[in-house]
Amino acid sequence: MAISFNGLGSGLAVSDIVDALVNAERTPFTSRLNRKEATLTTDISAAGALKSALEKLQTSMEALGEVDNYQKRSSSGSDDFVSLSSDKDAQPGGYNVKVDALAQAHKLSSPAFAADEPIGSGVITISSGDNSFSTVLSATNTLEDLRDQINNGPFTGSDSNDSVTATIVTTDAGQHLVLTSKETGEENAISITVQDGDGNNTDVGGLSRLAYDVSDADPANHVTNLSEVDAAQNAQITIDGTLTVTSNTNEFKSVIDGVDITAKKVHGTDDDNSTLKVTENNNNIKAGLNSFIESYNELLELSNNLGKSGESGAGVMAGDSMLRGVMSQLRQQLTSEVTLSDGSSLSLSKLGVEADRYGKLSLDTERLNEQVKADVDLVQEFFLGESDEGGFAQSFDELMSFYTDSDGIVQNRIDSKQTQLDGLDDERLDFARKMESLESRLYAQYNSMDLLVAQMNSTSSYVQAQLDNMPGVVKKSK
Structure with a gap:
């Protein structure tokens, strides 16, 4: 402007x-x-x-x-013993279910060792399910050394441990190596074989004190130098009083078309069986x-x-x-x-x-x-x-x-x-x-x-x- x-x-x-x-x-x-x-x-x-x-x-x-x-399908009957889920493949109907056993992981315990006691030289091979691994022990290795090698290696060749955990429990008698399978069920039972430095792979001396193998059909050939704390166990249910089903886990997928059952607790003799019902939704x-x-x-x-x-x-x-x-x-x-x-x-x-x-x-x-x-x-x-x-x-x-x-x-x-x-x-x-x-x-x-x-x-x-x-x-x- x-x-x-x-x-x-x-x-x-x-x-x-x-x-x-x-x-x-x-x-x-x-x-x-x-x-x-x-x-x-x-x-x-x-x-x-x-x-x-x-x-x-x-x-x-x-x-x-x-x-x-x-x-869709709606399922009812979940209780303290079982839980249920269903999909559209499930057909309407009712079922009676009894939990006979729950799945259990395999657990083994070794004899007692002193804290600084050498456990023996050689190669120990542990198997559970589809997994198998080996580790080498020297003449000076202790139970703690073996625990660490099982959990962390080293392993021989390309082996890896995907199936077993090792811990030490110390009692008045000494140290015990406790091995537990990571997965439940009979298929995941632990088996331990030993190539002992003293040449005897099954006796109760040297590294063979940790051998445990019951895979042979003949019990006379079983090696049980470890104590079985918990047996490897499948879960088992009985449907409608006559149909028995087992599983490595507590889950039973589609044992009834479209219905998944998870076992939670074993039925006692005085417990009423679980009643499942599938309805169309x-x-x-x-x-x-x-x-x-x-x-x-x-x-x-x-x-x-x-x-x-x-x-x-x-x-x-x-x-x-x-x-x-x-x-x-x-x-x-x-x-x-x-x-x-x-x-x-x-x-x-x-x-x-x-x-x-x-x-x-x-x-x-x-x-x-x-x-x-x-x-x-x-x-x-x-x-x-x-x-x-x-x-x-x-x-x-x-x-x-x-x-x-x-x-x-x-x-x-x-x-x-x-x-x-x-x-x-x-x-x-x-x-x-x-x-x-x-x-x-x-x-x-x-x-x-x-x-x-x-x-x-x-x-x-x-x-x-x-x-x-x-x-x-x-x-x-x-």
Whole structure:
């Protein structure tokens, strides 16, 4: 803005005049842009609310489009003795289960050794399950040395210990090496063979004092220089009084189709056997429809508010073709029927989804239960289609995606309005520069005028003074 001394020559309020002229240009423009900005912001907010409601409705139908949610199985009967889990392969029915034994890890204990006593030289090989490893002892190694080598190595060749832990228990008699298998069950029983430096691999002298091998079918060939603290033991259950099942662990996977049983405690002679029950669970259908109905009714209420018109006022999207279009497509989708593989057809209304005269949905649970009980496979086919493709859920998702995708109808509307809104900022900047230019031009014009008036006033005063001083000029008396 040009610096000026306003009104010195003319006496006019130049600043006030310039401000008034600039504001006369600025006010209608600003008002127009503010109205346009408010309209665009409201449109974006309304379209965003509509998209969120449509996305929620789309999500509510997704659960009904997942095959894994159908015909689940519920198992009951978990107690102090067993725990249960089941999947959809389990067939409804009841079972009686008795826990005869729990799985147990194999534990062996050596004879007593003095703390600094050499245990003998040679090679000791320990096996448990599929794992076998060997370690070499020198003539000076103690029981503690052997413990450390079992737990940490070194081992011969590429051997590694994945199956046994070694500890030392010190009693009044001395130190005892205790070996425990990491896995339970008879298959993981510990076997120890020795190549003793004294040449006798099974006697009770030297390193062979730690030999333990009962793998031979003939008990006469067993070597038991270690004491068995806990026998390697399988878990065992009896189903329905006659069917016996064993397991290396306390878990019995799919011993009954689709049912996993975990043994926790052995049944005593006075304990009642555990009673297992498997039932079919189709609750996902009712839960899914209720969620869908709730989301649809929320969308309906939003649509009514956005599109309302009348004496009470008009909604933000009153008469909007996009709003009318999506609600019309939804109503058609809700009433559509799906032809099934047996030649019959199903629709939401046949599954108990009802609409009142205002379009609000509700669920007739009794009608739904009748359809599920009559043939749950056909109900599943209605939502998923044959081979889990082409059902109501998929067609509904495709319809919703047309509106809710990142390049869908609603988002395109939002993006278009946002582009227009962003353009208003550019208009404001351009107009601000225009007003600065106008203000500078007006100040220049008025300052020039003021200077000219000042010059004319100065000339007038000079001429008047000269005339007053001319001879023969008679001054008027005051």
